[in-house]
Amino acid sequence: MINANGTPVRLIDCAKTFPDGTRALEPLSLEIKGGETIVFLGPSGCGKTTTLRIIAGLESPDRGGRVLFDDEEVTDQPIEKRNVGMVFQSYALFPNMNVQQNVAYGLKVRKTPSKELASRVGEMLEMMDIHNLKDRKIDQLSGGQRQRVALARAIAVQPRVLLLDEPLTALDALLRERLRVDIDALLRGLDITTVYVTHDQAEAMSLGDRIVVMSHGRVTQIGTPREIYYSPANRFVADFIGTMNRVKGTVQNGVLATSAGKIPWEGGGSGEVEVLFRPENASIANPDQAHLRGRISTSFFLGDRTRLLVEGIGQVPLIIETSERREYRQGEEIGLVIEPGSLLTLRD
Amino acid sequence: MKRTRVFYWQFAFTLLVCAFLIVPVIMSIMAGVTVNFFQGIKSGMTLRWVFEVWDLYSETIYLSLLISVVCLACTIVLGVPAAYVLAKKQGRVARMVEEFLTLPLAIPGLAIALALLITYGGFRDFRMSWAFILVGHVLYTLPFMLRSVLAVLSSADFRTLEEGAASLGANFWQRFFGIVIPNCRSGILAGSLMVVTLSMGEFNLTWMLHTPLTKTLPVGLADSYASMRLEVGSAYTLVFLIMIIPLLMALQLYGRPAKPRAVVEEEVEEILSAGASGALALPREGGR
Amino acid sequence: MERREYPFLAVLVLPVLVVFSAFFLLPMGRLVAVAGTGPEGVGAYIAILTTPRYFESLVATIVLSTLVTLATLAISAISGLFLERNRFAGRGILVSMLTFPLAFPGVVVGFMVIMLAGRQGLIGDITKFLTGDKLVFAYSMAGLFMGYVYFSIPRVILTVMAAAEKLDPALEEAARSLGASQWLVVRDIILPGLKPALIASGAICFATAMGAFGTAFTLATNIDVLPMTIYTEFTLRANIAMAAALSIILGLITWVALNAARSLAGSTVAAAA
Numbered sequence: 001m002i003n004a005n006g007t008p009v010r011l012i013d014c015a016k017t018f019p020d021g022t023r024a025l026e027p028l029s030l031e032i033k034g035g036e037t038i039v040f041l042g043p044s045g046c047g048k049t050t051t052l053r054i055i056a057g058l059e060s061p062d063r064g065g066r067v068l069f070d071d072e073e074v075t076d077q078p079i080e081k082r083n084v085g086m087v088f089q090s091y092a093l094f095p096n097m098n099v100q101q102n103v104a105y106g107l108k109v110r111k112t113p114s115k116e117l118a119s120r121v122g123e124m125l126e127m128m129d130i131h132n133l134k135d136r137k138i139d140q141l142s143g144g145q146r147q148r149v150a151l152a153r154a155i156a157v158q159p160r161v162l163l164l165d166e167p168l169t170a171l172d173a174l175l176r177e178r179l180r181v182d183i184d185a186l187l188r189g190l191d192i193t194t195v196y197v198t199h200d201q202a203e204a205m206s207l208g209d210r211i212v213v214m215s216h217g218r219v220t221q222i223g224t225p226r227e228i229y230y231s232p233a234n235r236f237v238a239d240f241i242g243t244m245n246r247v248k249g250t251v252q253n254g255v256l257a258t259s260a261g262k263i264p265w266e267g268g269g270s271g272e273v274e275v276l277f278r279p280e281n282a283s284i285a286n287p288d289q290a291h292l293r294g295r296i297s298t299s300f301f302l303g304d305r306t307r308l309l310v311e312g313i314g315q316v317p318l319i320i321e322t323s324e325r326r327e328y329r330q331g332e333e334i335g336l337v338i339e340p341g342s343l344l345t346l347r348d
Numbered sequence: 349m350k351r352t353r354v355f356y357w358q359f360a361f362t363l364l365v366c367a368f369l370i371v372p373v374i375m376s377i378m379a380g381v382t383v384n385f386f387q388g389i390k391s392g393m394t395l396r397w398v399f400e401v402w403d404l405y406s407e408t409i410y411l412s413l414l415i416s417v418v419c420l421a422c423t424i425v426l427g428v429p430a431a432y433v434l435a436k437k438q439g440r441v442a443r444m445v446e447e448f449l450t451l452p453l454a455i456p457g458l459a460i461a462l463a464l465l466i467t468y469g470g471f472r473d474f475r476m477s478w479a480f481i482l483v484g485h486v487l488y489t490l491p492f493m494l495r496s497v498l499a500v501l502s503s504a505d506f507r508t509l510e511e512g513a514a515s516l517g518a519n520f521w522q523r524f525f526g527i528v529i530p531n532c533r534s535g536i537l538a539g540s541l542m543v544v545t546l547s548m549g550e551f552n553l554t555w556m557l558h559t560p561l562t563k564t565l566p567v568g569l570a571d572s573y574a575s576m577r578l579e580v581g582s583a584y585t586l587v588f589l590i591m592i593i594p595l596l597m598a599l600q601l602y603g604r605p606a607k608p609r610a611v612v613e614e615e616v617e618e619i620l621s622a623g624a625s626g627a628l629a630l631p632r633e634g635g636r
Numbered sequence: 637m638e639r640r641e642y643p644f645l646a647v648l649v650l651p652v653l654v655v656f657s658a659f660f661l662l663p664m665g666r667l668v669a670v671a672g673t674g675p676e677g678v679g680a681y682i683a684i685l686t687t688p689r690y691f692e693s694l695v696a697t698i699v700l701s702t703l704v705t706l707a708t709l710a711i712s713a714i715s716g717l718f719l720e721r722n723r724f725a726g727r728g729i730l731v732s733m734l735t736f737p738l739a740f741p742g743v744v745v746g747f748m749v750i751m752l753a754g755r756q757g758l759i760g761d762i763t764k765f766l767t768g769d770k771l772v773f774a775y776s777m778a779g780l781f782m783g784y785v786y787f788s789i790p791r792v793i794l795t796v797m798a799a800a801e802k803l804d805p806a807l808e809e810a811a812r813s814l815g816a817s818q819w820l821v822v823r824d825i826i827l828p829g830l831k832p833a834l835i836a837s838g839a840i841c842f843a844t845a846m847g848a849f850g851t852a853f854t855l856a857t858n859i860d861v862l863p864m865t866i867y868t869e870f871t872l873r874a875n876i877a878m879a880a881a882l883s884i885i886l887g888l889i890t891w892v893a894l895n896a897a898r899s900l901a902g903s904t905v906a907a908a909a
Contacts (some may be wrong), residue, residue, distance in 0.1 A: 058809055080812045092810035096828035105824070106814030157814060354818065358718040365715050366733045369786065372751035373737075375758065379751075386756065426655060429648035436645065445649075449656060454891040455664075456847025458863050459883035462870065463663035466670050466880065483659050490652070520644045549741040551850040552863075556870075566741045566850070573747055573854055578756070585744060592739055599739075600732065 005191040006035025007070045007160040009055060014065035016050050024050040026217045027065070034070070037187050037194040039208030041201060042240070047217040048197045049165060055195055056163050057082045069160055082161075085154030085192075089166045091146045093138045099149050100125070100134040106157035124152040127186075143171045144179060151186070162187075162194045168203060180206060201241050205229065213237050235276075235346050244276045245318040247292070256343070260313040261292040263338050273345055279321045281342035290335025294318065299328040310334055377589065379582035397583035401572075405584060408568035409591075411478060415564060416547040419485045423543050426486070427493035428536060432528055434494075435501035446498070450491040457552030460487060464557065478562045484553035489546050493539035500535030501528075537602050545595045565591075667880050674877025681881050690865065690882065696777070697862040698889075701845035704781060705838050708788040713834065716796030717826065731797075738790040742783075742850020749783040749855060750774050775855050783851040788844065792837045799833030800826075832900060839897030843890040862886050 009032040016025040025047040032038050040048035053059040055067060057079030067075045074082055085106075093102050103124050107117045125131040128148040133141065141149065147167060154162060167183070168176045184207050187194055198204055204211050205225040213221045213228060213236075221233040232238035249258035251273050256265040287293050294312040308328055309317040313336070320336065328334075380398065384391040430449065434442045452460060461484060469475050506528060513523050529536075551566040558567050565588055572581045672678040684690045719731055737745070753759050753774040763771040773779050803826065811821045827834075849863040856864060862882065870879035 056813065058812075078812070079809070080815050080817060083815070084813055086810065086813035088806045088810055090804070090806050092804065092806035094807060094811070094825060094828075096825075096831075105811070105816075109811075109815040109817075109820060153810075153814070163813075352818075355718075355722065358714060362715040362718055362730060362734075365711055365789065366730055368752075369737055369789065370733050371758065372748035375751045376747065426652040430652040433645045433649040436641075445653075448661075449652065451891075452660060454843070454894045455887040456849070456863060456883070456890060458847065458849050458866055459667065459887045460660070460663070462866075462880060462883050463667040464659065466876065467663040467666045486655070487660055490656075520641060524644075524648075545739045549739050549744075551741040551743050552847070555849070555853070556867075566743055569741070569747075570743045570850070570854060573743065573750075581747060585747060588744065596736060596739055600735070 006033070006193040008032060008034040009070075009161055009193055009195070010066075010068040011051070011055070011061075012066040012068070014051070014054050014061035014067065016047075016054065016059060016065075017062055024217055025054075025061075028219060030212070030219075030222075032193055032195065034193055035191045036209045037196060037207060039196045039198060039204040039211045040214060041198060041204040041208075041211050042214035043199055045216070046214040048199075048212075048214050050217075051214075052163055052165055052195055052197045055161065056084055056086055083157065083159055084161045084163055085157055085159030086163045087147075087150045087154050087165065087167045089169055091150040091167075091170075093141075093146055093149055093153075095138050097138075098134070099130065099136050099138070099141070102138070102149055103152045103156050106153065110157065120156055124156045127155075128152040144175050147171070147179060151183075155190070155192070159192060162190070162192045164194065164196045166198050167196075168198070168200070176200075176203075183207065205241070213240065215240075232344070232346065238276055238344065238346055243279055243319050245279065245282070245314060245320075246274055246276050246316065247314045247318075248272070248274045258292065258313070260294055261290065263291045263343070264340065265343075266341060275343040275345055277338055277342050277344065279319050281339040282318075282320050282336045283339075284320065284322050284324070285335045285337045287333050287335035289337075291338050292336045294334055294336070296328050296330060296332045296334055298330065308334070310336070373589070376582045376585050379579055380586035381583070382579065385578045385582070397579045398587065400580055401584045401587055404576075404580075405563075405565075405568045405572070408563045408565045409587065411562065412548055412565035415478060415482055415485060416544045418482055419489055419547045420540055420543050422482070422486045423490045423493040424536065424540070427490050427539070428497055428529070428532065429524075431494050431497035431501060431532075431535075432524065435498055435506075446494070449494055452487040453491050457484070457488065457550070458556060460484060461553045461556030476559055476561065481554055481557045481562060481564065484557050485547045485550055488550060488553060489543040492542040492546065493536075496539030496542065497532050497535040500532050506531055534602070538599075541595060541599045541602060545592065545599060548592060548595070668884055671877055671881035671884055674875065674881070676877075680877055681885065683878065684882060684885055689860075693860045693862050693865040694885075696860060697846055700777065700781060700784070700861065701842045704784040704788060704845045705841045707781075707785050708792050708841050709834055709838050711785070712789055712792040712796050712837075713827075713830070716793045717800055717822070717830075719793075720797045720800035734793050735790045737787060738794075740787060742787065742848055742852075743854045745783045745787045746851040746854025748786060749779050749851070753779050753782060779855050780852060780861070783855065784845045784848060787848075787851070788841045791844075792841055795833050795837040796830065799830050803829045835900045836897040839893045839900075843893040843897075846890050846893070847886060 011028055011030045011032075013027045013029055014025065015023075015027040017023050028047075028051065040051055042048050050059065054061050054065070057067075057074065057077060061067065061075065065075065066073065069082070079086075094105065097105065100121060104117055104121045107120060112120070122131070125134055128151055130145060130148050130152065133145060133149070138146065138149075150167070164183075168179055171179065180203055187207065196204075196207055205228075208225060210222060210224055211228050212219055215236050221228060221237045223231075223233075228237060228241055232241060238244045247258050247260075249256045249263075250271065251257075251265050252270045254265050256263045256273070256275065292313050294310040296308050297311045297317050298309045300307040305321050305323045306328060308320045308322065310320055311317045318336075320334075378389070379385045381393050381395065382389060382391060383394045383396075430445075434446055464480070464484060468480070474480055509527050509531070510523050513527050518526065549566060550564070551570065554564050554567055555570065558564065563571070569581070569584055569588060572584045576584075671680055674680050676683060684694055715734065719727060719734075737748075740748075751757060753772060755770075755772055755774075757772065757774060760770040760772050763769060773782075807825050807829070808821055811825050816824065847863060848861075849867065852861050852864045853867070863886070866879050866882045866886065869875045869882065
């Protein structure tokens with residue numbers, strides 16, 4: 001939910017070179033709207049965590065870079081003065097304090113009067129559903145519980161910006177999915193500007209109002225989840241988000257001719273081209289009535305659907321999914337119909 | 349990172365502490381090579397005190413070196429196999445044995461020396477020889493060799509290595525000498541440095557156990573501080589420092605046995621390739 | 637594979653067990669026995685509490701060791717943390733300088749104390765220059781205190797630095813993200829994190845100071861710490877039983893201290909005890 005109460009964040013020309021010479025981040029300028037949840041997505045080393053730490057105040061941008069919170073210049077402010085809330089990948093809960101003391105720490109540092117502190121801590125514990133854990137020691141908590149304590153602690157201080165550094169990475173798949181839903185609900189309910197870093201595209205797609213896809217220290221695309229999924233700006237984004245199939249062919253007179261068949265081509269132009277399309281844009285049809293024809297090389301029964309690898313069409317086997325109940329045999333001839341308008345051509 | 353005021357205060361404090369530790373050492377070195385300590389440098393530099401030390405105390409230096417080396421040999425022969433056994437049979441008994449072998453560290457050297465004197469003082473030949481001192485040194489330094497090797501053995505996955513070697517046909521001794529020992533290299537080295545350094549500097553035990561004919565370097569030092577002029581004591585200390593500094597430097601470099609991950613992988617490669625080509629030249633257990 | 641190995645393992649561990657039993661277990665046993673053979677018999681053990689000379693010696697040693705431990709911990713915490721958390725040119729040299737005296741025998745440390753605080757000592761010269769009075773304290777408890785701190789600092793500082801290295805930096809960043817200043821981070825996160833290491837090395841420091849002999853021997857004129865008392869009982873007064881009893885008690889105290897360290901700190905105890 002984008003709300004005028006949140007603190008907008010602006011990055012201007014923020015780059016980062018580490019003392020050993022590594023260039024972790026190329027100059028980046030970005031405006032984050034108040035109350036927005038923005039997700040930095042990319043593989044390890046793409047610069048997403050560096051960007052987060054620059055916003056947090058744990059790293060300084062190279063000379064010329066500026067960070068502003070709501071028109072206030074915070075570039076030279078260290079993290080302890082920025083009033084942010086941060087959730088670390090390892091949660092970083094203080095082992096010498098119990099749950100309650102952890103959650104209360106930020107308020108204690110701000111010398112909050114004890115009555116107010118107690119009520120706020122109680123509020124947080126209720127909100128994160130960990131009230132029954134308040135006297136537990138940190139090492140007695142499960143991964144999911146620690147995560148909730150970390151969130152409670154970060155939000156308790158009413159930060160201007162909430163920063164989450166891959167908070168779900170340390171959890172197993174089942175827990176991750178469950179907590180993703182919880183975090184999503186939490187973030188929608190709060191008015192806090194949130195910066196979320198992850199390498200998991202499913203997380204990014206479900207949690208972000210906008211996604212910043214990064215690679216090798218650069219931004220490759222910024223957009224809403226839908227924009228990123230349906231209109232990837234380049235090959236990297238297309239491959240990183242979801243699955244993509246590729247086919248080479250020649251366009252002429254409104255038809256894309258490939259070695260495995262012809263597909264109607266909307267849009268002009270002629271010449272050699274490589275097109276991409278997602279598995280869900282292809283459906284299985286009778287080989288005689290299909291656009292493309294190929295052979296099944298392998299089939300994986302996944303329970304709710306069957307994934308097929310089809311060779312003979314692209315250089316690499318295509319990935320097609322179907323929820324038909326029948327069994328597919330290796331070597332079987334198969335026909336594919338491609339949804340009109342779903343073919344993408346992309347720069348690298 | 350901007351340097352804050354706190355940084356400079358801590359820096360100054362640390363410098364002061366360093367000075368506290370190092371300045372007297374420098375003073376003592378200077379005193380050892382100055383003609384007259386009371387007059388200071390002005391009286392000129394000389395090596396005569398060092399030569400005098402050599403005249404008076406050279407046997408102590410030889411004896412200390414001898415005892416250190418023999419002590420090292422003993423601790424390796426006794427300690428390395430023991431560490432292996434303790435690492436293999438991890439359990440309550442193993443921990444108790446480790447406790448037991450480490451006890452000499454918990455008891456003041458004085459007490460141990462007293463106990464030895466009371467028990468073995470009667471055996472004249474033994475009592476009068478440097479072996480008597482050696483015994484004390486071995487008791488005191490063995491725990492360090494033990495712990496050092498044990499630390500390395502506990503962290504490396506040597507059990508898997510042994511199983512790998514066993515699956516390729518190696519018997520117990522082949523495994524022990526061919527796999528386990530080479531893998532402890534860093535632990536043995538670190539332990540060795542520790543043992544030699546400690547043995548060279550041991551005084552509490554040695555003072556009680558020594559005789560006029562079996563004086564070690566630290567015993568000689570105490571002697572010279574008490575009865576010789578300052579310059580001689582300083583020169584003697586200088587000689588001691590010259591001997592101990594290389595050891596300390598080596599300790600700093602090799603003293604913390606690193607997890608021998610690379611060594612482990614090396615060994616596995618060797619075993620696998622040796623096994624594959626049937627080139628294991630070690631004697632085999634009967635009937636394979 | 638397990639069972640069949642037993643005989644081999646026994647062969648490997650037997651030598652050390654034999655040596656230790658013969659040269660440690662047996663003698664210590666005899667020491668305990670001999671302690672009870674003096675004129676007071678087993679009452680010799682009580683004598684440490686009832687005889688003023690011994691009792692004062694014991695108390696003096698305990699008080700001295702405690703003060704040395706506290707001073708060393710404070711100094712080492714400040715400098716150790718400083719060196720571990722900051723990187724600057726010359727840092728390595730400072731670390732080497734601080735750990736260099738690690739291998740000094742007590743006698744040499746005693747000599748160092750004389751260099752600093754003896755009749756021709758540096759401190760004497762400085763105080764003479766500043767105030768006209770020469771401060772000489774090498775041959776008193778103060779000198780012994782200085783000597784004990786001298787050889788304790790290298791050990792404790794190494795432990796502190798090793799423990800500081802293992803601290804999770806994310807914890808500090810989390811505290812800072814919640815607004816904690818540098819001082820609060822040290823008080824609430826770092827010191828609690830170092831607690832096991834501080835307790836462990838503190839106990840070792842205490843035990844070492846209790847049992848130290850060489851330094852007191854070098855500085856001795858009228859210093860009455862327990863190890864010196866034991867020594868004089870044995871060599872000058874030939875009171876073997878008393879010396880044995882006192883050693884056993886001293887040994888017990890140091891053993892208890894070290895065990896307390898281990899149970900409180902687990903394996904963070906540095907090997908260089």
